[in-house]
Structures are given as C-alpha cells and as structure tokens.
Amino acid sequence: MxxxxxxxxxxxxxxxxxxxxxxxxxxxxxxxxxADADIIREGDRPEHVHLVLEGWACRYKQLxxxxxxxxxxxxxxxxxxxxxxxxxxxxHSIGTLTPVRLAGIPRERLLDLTARHPRITQALWWETLxxxxxxxxxxxxxxxxxxxxxxxxxxxxxxxRLRTVGLVEGDSCxxxxxxxxxxxxxxxTTVHVNRTLQELRSAGLIILKGKRLTIPDLAALQAVALFxxxxxxxxxxxxxxxxxx
Amino acid sequence: MxxxxxxxxxxxxxxxxxxxxxxxxxxxxxxxxxADADIIREGDRPEHVHLVLEGWACRYKQLxxxxxxxxxxxxxxxxxxxxxxxxxxxxHSIGTLTPVRLAGIPRERLLDLTARHPRITQALWWETLxxxxxxxxxxxxxxxxxxxxxxxxxxxxxxxRLRTVGLVEGDSCxxxxxxxxxxxxxxxTTVHVNRTLQELRSAGLIILKGKRLTIPDLAALQAVALFxxxxxxxxxxxxxxxxxx
DNA sequence: CGCCGTATTGACTGTAGTCAAGTGAGGTGG
DNA sequence: CCACCTCACTTGACTACAGTCAATACGGCG
Numbered sequence: 001m002x003x004x005x006x007x008x009x010x011x012x013x014x015x016x017x018x019x020x021x022x023x024x025x026x027x028x029x030x031x032x033x034x035a036d037a038d039i040i041r042e043g044d045r046p047e048h049v050h051l052v053l054e055g056w057a058c059r060y061k062q063l064x065x066x067x068x069x070x071x072x073x074x075x076x077x078x079x080x081x082x083x084x085x086x087x088x089x090x091x092h093s094i095g096t097l098t099p100v101r102l103a104g105i106p107r108e109r110l111l112d113l114t115a116r117h118p119r120i121t122q123a124l125w126w127e128t129l130x131x132x133x134x135x136x137x138x139x140x141x142x143x144x145x146x147x148x149x150x151x152x153x154x155x156x157x158x159x160x161r162l163r164t165v166g167l168v169e170g171d172s173c174x175x176x177x178x179x180x181x182x183x184x185x186x187x188x189t190t191v192h193v194n195r196t197l198q199e200l201r202s203a204g205l206i207i208l209k210g211k212r213l214t215i216p217d218l219a220a221l222q223a224v225a226l227f228x229x230x231x232x233x234x235x236x237x238x239x240x241x242x243x244x245x
Numbered sequence: 246m247x248x249x250x251x252x253x254x255x256x257x258x259x260x261x262x263x264x265x266x267x268x269x270x271x272x273x274x275x276x277x278x279x280a281d282a283d284i285i286r287e288g289d290r291p292e293h294v295h296l297v298l299e300g301w302a303c304r305y306k307q308l309x310x311x312x313x314x315x316x317x318x319x320x321x322x323x324x325x326x327x328x329x330x331x332x333x334x335x336x337h338s339i340g341t342l343t344p345v346r347l348a349g350i351p352r353e354r355l356l357d358l359t360a361r362h363p364r365i366t367q368a369l370w371w372e373t374l375x376x377x378x379x380x381x382x383x384x385x386x387x388x389x390x391x392x393x394x395x396x397x398x399x400x401x402x403x404x405x406r407l408r409t410v411g412l413v414e415g416d417s418c419x420x421x422x423x424x425x426x427x428x429x430x431x432x433x434t435t436v437h438v439n440r441t442l443q444e445l446r447s448a449g450l451i452i453l454k455g456k457r458l459t460i461p462d463l464a465a466l467q468a469v470a471l472f473x474x475x476x477x478x479x480x481x482x483x484x485x486x487x488x489x490x
Numbered sequence: 491c492g493c494c495g496t497a498t499t500g501a502c503t504g505t506a507g508t509c510a511a512g513t514g515a516g517g518t519g520g
Numbered sequence: 521c522c523a524c525c526t527c528a529c530t531t532g533a534c535t536a537c538a539g540t541c542a543a544t545a546c547g548g549c550g
Binding site (some may be wrong): 059061064067068072084086087088089122126128129131132133138139140142143144185225233235 | 291304307308310312313316317328329331332333334335336337367370371373374375377378380381382383384386388389429430431432455471475476478480
C-alpha cells in the first residue's frame with residue numbers, strides 16, 4: 001500500500017522485489033484523521049514513526065501569542081521523524097491539512113526492516129537527508145526571497161516533490177491548501193498571499209483553482225523563484241546501491 | 246582535544262572514560278583555515294565529517310543574484326554533516342567566519358567509533374537531531390518574528406549553545422560576527438540590523454562590544470524574543486543511557 | 491435558500507529596505 | 521610613532537513592500 005514511499009525511494013536506489021515486499025508490509029496500524037486534526041502535539045513522546053499514505057499534513061509551531069509557522073509539508077510517501085526516539089519530547093506539532101490516512105510504524109519494526117535490507121537503510125537515509133535539505137532551503141526562502149519569489153518557490157518545490165511520488169498529471173497537481181496555510185508557511189499575511197497569487201496568475205505563471213495547481217511553464221516559474229532543484233537530490237545515480245536481483 | 250564536543254555530548258548522556266578517550270582520538274587531520282574561507286563549496290563531495298575545534302563557521306547558500314543566506318552557525322564542538330556521505334553533492338557551502346581549526350574525521354573512523362561505543366552513537370544521534378531542531382526554529386524565527394525578536398532570539402540561542410560547550414563567562418560570551426553576517430543570518434539588511442541592535446542596547450537587553458555579547462538579564466531577553474529553549478533538548482535526563490563505569 | 495469558511499478588495503499604516511554620506515577603530519607601513 | 525587605509529559601523533532622508541483593519545463577494549454544502 002505505501003506505493004508513494006516506494007516510488008519516492010526508487011528515485012534514489014533501485015529496490016529489489018524483496019525490498020519492496022518488505023516496504024509493503026510496514027503499513028500496519030493504519031489510522032485515519034480528519035482535516036485540521038493534530039497527529040502529534042508539542043510535548044508528546046511519540047511511540048512510532050508515521051508514514052503518510054494519503055492526504056496532506058504539516059509540521060508547525062505556535063508561538064505563545066498565537067502566531068503560527070508551518071515548518072514543512074507532508075504529502076503521501078513522507079515519513080514523520082524517522083529517528084525521534086532519541087529525543088525526549090516533541091518540540092513542535094504535526095497536524096493534518098486534509099483528511100489523512102497514516103501508517104504507524106513501531107520503532108522495532110523499522111529497526112528490523114533496516115537490519116535486513118541495507119538498500120532500504122540507504123534509501124531512508126537519503127529520504128532523511130533530503131528532508132533536512134528542504135528545511136534549509138526554507139530558511140533561504142524566508143530569509144532572502146520576496147513574497148512573489150517565495151510563493152513561486154514553494155509551488156516549484158511542491159510540484160517537483162509531488163512528481164516524485166507520481167501525483168502530478170501533465171502540468172498540474174493537487175494543492176489542498178488555503179491561503180491562510182500558504183501564509184503560515186511563507187511568513188506572509190493572508191491578504192498579501194492573496195495579492196501575490198493574483199500577481200502570479202496574471203503573469204500567467206500559475207493557474208490555481210479548486211485545490212489544483214497548474215504550472216503552464218515550469219521553467220518560467222523556476223526562473224521567477226530562483227528555484228534550483230538540486231537540494232532535492234533527485235538525480236538518480238545510486239547505481240552503486242542497486243539491487244542485483 | 247575535542248573537549249567542546251565531549252562537553253556538549255555530556256548534556257545528553259554520561260560518557261565513560263573509554264568513550265571520552267575514543268572521542269579524544271578522533272581529532273586527527275587537524276586543519277587551520279583563515280577567516281572568510283570556504284571549507285566546503287556547493288557541489289563538492291566531501292570526504293570526511295568536520296568537527297570544529299576552534300573558531301566559528303557557517304553554512305550558507307548564495308542565490309544566483311548574489312543574495313546570501315546564512316543557514317546555521319558552527320561553533321566549537323559542532324559537527325558538520327555527520328551523514329553527508331549518502332548524498333552525491335553538497336547543496337550549500339560551509340565557510341569560516343573567524344580563523345578556524347577543524348578536525349577531519351574519515352567516514353570509516355566514525356563508523357568504527359559508533360560501532361564500538363553505543364553511548365557515543367546515541368549522543369551523536371542526539372547532536373544531529375538537535376541540529377535539525379535548530380534549523381526548524383530558524384524557520385519560525387524568519388517566518389514569524391519581527392526584526393527585534395529575531396535578533397534577540399538569535400542571541401539567546403547562541404548564548405545557550407555556547408554555554409553548553411563552556412564558552413560563556415558569567416553573563417557574556419564571544420560573538421565574533423559582523424553586522425553584515427547578522428543580517429545574512431536573520432534576513433535583514435545591515436542598516437536595519439544596526440538600528441535594531443541600538444534598540445536592544447538602549448532597552449538594556451544586550452551589551453555588544455568588541456566581538457563580545459553580554460546579556461545582563463537573560464530572562465528578559467528571552468521574553469522579548471519569545472525564546473523557549475526546549476528545542477535545544479538540553480534537559481539532561483538520559484540516565485537510561487548512562488555509562489556504568 | 492441560507493450559512494460559513496475562504497477569498498477578495500480598498501484605504502491606510504508601519505516596518506524594513508535603499509541610497510548615500512559620514513564616523514570610527516584596528517592594523518600596516520613608512 | 522603617527523599617518524593612512526580599510527573595513528565595520530552609524531546616520532539621515534526617502535521609498536516601498538508588506539501588514540492591518542474592515543467591508544464585501546464567492547462558493548460549496550446542508
């Protein structure tokens with residue numbers, strides 16, 4: 001069932017049939033959440049690693065005075081915190097944006113999986129490091145880019161990430177976010193998000209309607225956003241890690 | 246020699262004498278760098294993990310048009326990219342801010358160390374996860390905090406981190422950064438950094454002079470910054486990982 | 491049809507950026 | 521030892537990007 005994860009990991013390494021079977025089997029303890037529900041709250045000590053099977057979620061942090069920052073987005077195929085067990089308590093929360101179906105993977109299960117499947121271990125490492133690289137890019141995005149560039153960059157990133165899990169159709173992809181959520185992710189106000197979206201639309205760079213994003217000319221949007229996809233580390237050259245069966 | 250690292254790791258777990266000796270011995274291949282030199286450049290494929298022994302460095306990313314964002318600071322005791330080996334090429338650069346003394350730890354050396362010393366493995370995991378947590382907090386800082394809060398927050402973080410490696414004396418610590426560097430880290434202009442520093446000074450929250458930062462009332466500065474140190478995960482409760490010798 | 495959350499618009503404010511001109515302090519060389 | 525040079529810091533006047541407040545429009549769903 002976790003085909004999105006498998007599809008993503010195959011961008012890094014070729015998995016054997018046995019690897020894939022093993023990955024299929026981790027999707028136990030499936031749970032469903034409504035939209036706008038917390039999966040994990042700041043202060044919790046999570047019991048297992050979560051894998052998003054369907055829907056979108058986000059990592060976020062709320063300041064005492066109510067300001068909220070979305071720190072990252074989770075989409076199908078994404079893992080939440082492969083290694084949290086080391087830390088005592090969550091320093092942020094994870095909440096859903098749409099209805100979400102999750103698999104909860106117990107710690108031992110994951111350890112067992114990686115012990116038996118070295119290529120999966122490598123691939124999960126890659127997954128983790130890319131997540132961190134995305135986090136760094138968000139710092140650049142918030143620190144240096146203008147509102148227009150910022151939204152454009154976010155759209156490029158989400159589009160490319162969705163493509164790696166097979167959720168892009170032609171030049172369009174799902175984008176189930178409200179303008180408020182875009183604002184919380186980009187450090188802008190909803191009003192300014194709204195106006196900036198209009199600017200992107202009238203420049204013909206995006207079509208955004210009915211929770212669906214269309215990018216008629218990805219290269220053009222990338223140019224506006226100063227988007228360089230290398231931080232997503234998608235060049236499939238893990239030949240030296242390939243399965244030989 | 247890498248006493249700062251040892252001191253830091255002991256905030257998470259109690260290390261045995263053997264653990265400490267092993268850590269002492271990884272500081273081979275010592276290299277010295279001038280200030281404002283690149284240690285690793287975007288696109289490089291680094292050969293070893295770097296440990297900062299003395300001086301300050303930073304992770305940064307430069308956009309095509311020249312804008313630069315400092316993504317994180319490295320101070321004595323910090324490790325650069327414990328697990329880069331999985332990825333093909335660096336997606337950012339690491340450069341010095343002051344003269345820096347580094348130890349280069351070959352991959353095998355690190356694997357060997359962790360294989361023999363499970364507590365060190367745990368402690369390095371903690372180190373890695375805290376680094377990522379810091380990265381997330383920077384997203385919150387850039388996305389939600391005002392200029393004043395942002396600088397105040399950065400100072401709180403640097404102060405607390407320096408304290409964990411023993412570099413705080415009383416209520417003051419080294420701060421070898423120019424206003425330009427502060428600007429690149431906080432996504433502000435140098436002019437605005439300058440004015441905001443004056444505001445912090447005249448509020449009596451900081452004394453900043455001669456590359457030295459004094460914080461007369463840390464609680465007050467924390468309140469202004471909305472700084473909550475929990476993301477640094479310093480509560481020493483790793484008793485269950487304690488060495489028994 | 492009517493309700494509620496989301497999106498849109500306008501007018502105004504304010505924080506932060508820009509440009510450009512000084513001032514100051516530390517280091518070097520004559 | 522001092523002049524000078526450079527880099528960092530400081531200041532002022534002006535601009536502009538983004539935030540605030542508040543009213544209104546839209547759209548999907550019961």
